Amino acid sequence: MSLPEIKALDFPLGKALILRRSEREFSGEPLELGELSQLLFYAAGITGKKEGDWNRSHRPYPSGGARFPLEIYLFCLKGREKLAEGIYHYNVKDHSLEQLIENAKLREEIYPEAVWQEMMLKVPLVLVISAVFERTTMKYKDRGGRYALFEAGHLGQNIYLISKALGLQCCAIGGFDDDKFHRLLDIDGEEEAIIYVFALGQ
Numbered sequence: 001m002s003l004p005e006i007k008a009l010d011f012p013l014g015k016a017l018i019l020r021r022s023e024r025e026f027s028g029e030p031l032e033l034g035e036l037s038q039l040l041f042y043a044a045g046i047t048g049k050k051e052g053d054w055n056r057s058h059r060p061y062p063s064g065g066a067r068f069p070l071e072i073y074l075f076c077l078k079g080r081e082k083l084a085e086g087i088y089h090y091n092v093k094d095h096s097l098e099q100l101i102e103n104a105k106l107r108e109e110i111y112p113e114a115v116w117q118e119m120m121l122k123v124p125l126v127l128v129i130s131a132v133f134e135r136t137t138m139k140y141k142d143r144g145g146r147y148a149l150f151e152a153g154h155l156g157q158n159i160y161l162i163s164k165a166l167g168l169q170c171c172a173i174g175g176f177d178d179d180k181f182h183r184l185l186d187i188d189g190e191e192e193a194i195i196y197v198f199a200l201g202q
Contacts, residue, residue, distance in 0.1 A: 011165035
C-alpha cells in the first residue's frame with residue numbers, strides 16, 4: 001500500500017523536546033493515513049542514499065556501520081480509509097505498507113494477552129520495533145546486539161518527537177509478552193526479535 005506524499009514538517013525541535021511526554025489517554029480515533037506517512041518517514045524513512053544502492057542509505061537515526069537491523073511493524077487496532085485492522089510491515093525502501101494479516105479482532109489478540117495496560121482498550125495503533133540481529137553481529141560480533149538496542153532507543157526518541165510535532169499521543173511500552181508478538185508476526189524471537197513497543201493515537 002502506497003503512503004501519501006510527504007509534507008514538510010514545520011515544528012520547532014526545541015518545542016517538541018520540551019513537550020515530549022508519555023501519554024496514556026487516547027480518544028480512540030484512528031490515525032489518518034497522511035499522519036502515519038509523516039510519522040514513519042520523519043522517524044525512520046530514507047532521507048538520502050548512494051546512487052543505485054538503496055541499502056547504503058541515510059536515515060533520521062544513527063546505525064552502527066549503517067547496518068540498520070531494525071524493522072517496523074504496525075498493529076492497526078482501529079482502521080481508517082485504506083488501512084484496515086490488521087498487521088503491516090513498513091517497507092522503508094518504497095515508503096509503503098505491506099499487509100501481513102487482516103484481522104478485525106486484532107485488539108482481542110493484543111489486550112490483555114500481549115500488552116496488559118488498559119490504554120490498549122482505546123489505542124488505535126501499536127507500533128512494534130524488531131531487530132534482525134545478524135545484520136549487525138555479522139560485522140560487530142557480540143557487540144552488535146548492543147548496537148541494535150542503542151539504535152532502537154534513537155528510533156524511539158524520533159517516534160516520540162515526530163508524534164508530538166504531528167499532535168499525536170505516544171507512549172513507549174516495556175511490559176509486553178514477547179512470545180505473543182513473535183507468534184503474531186511469525187518470527188522466531190532469536191534471529192529476529194521484538195525489542196520495543198509503542199502505543200500511538202489521538
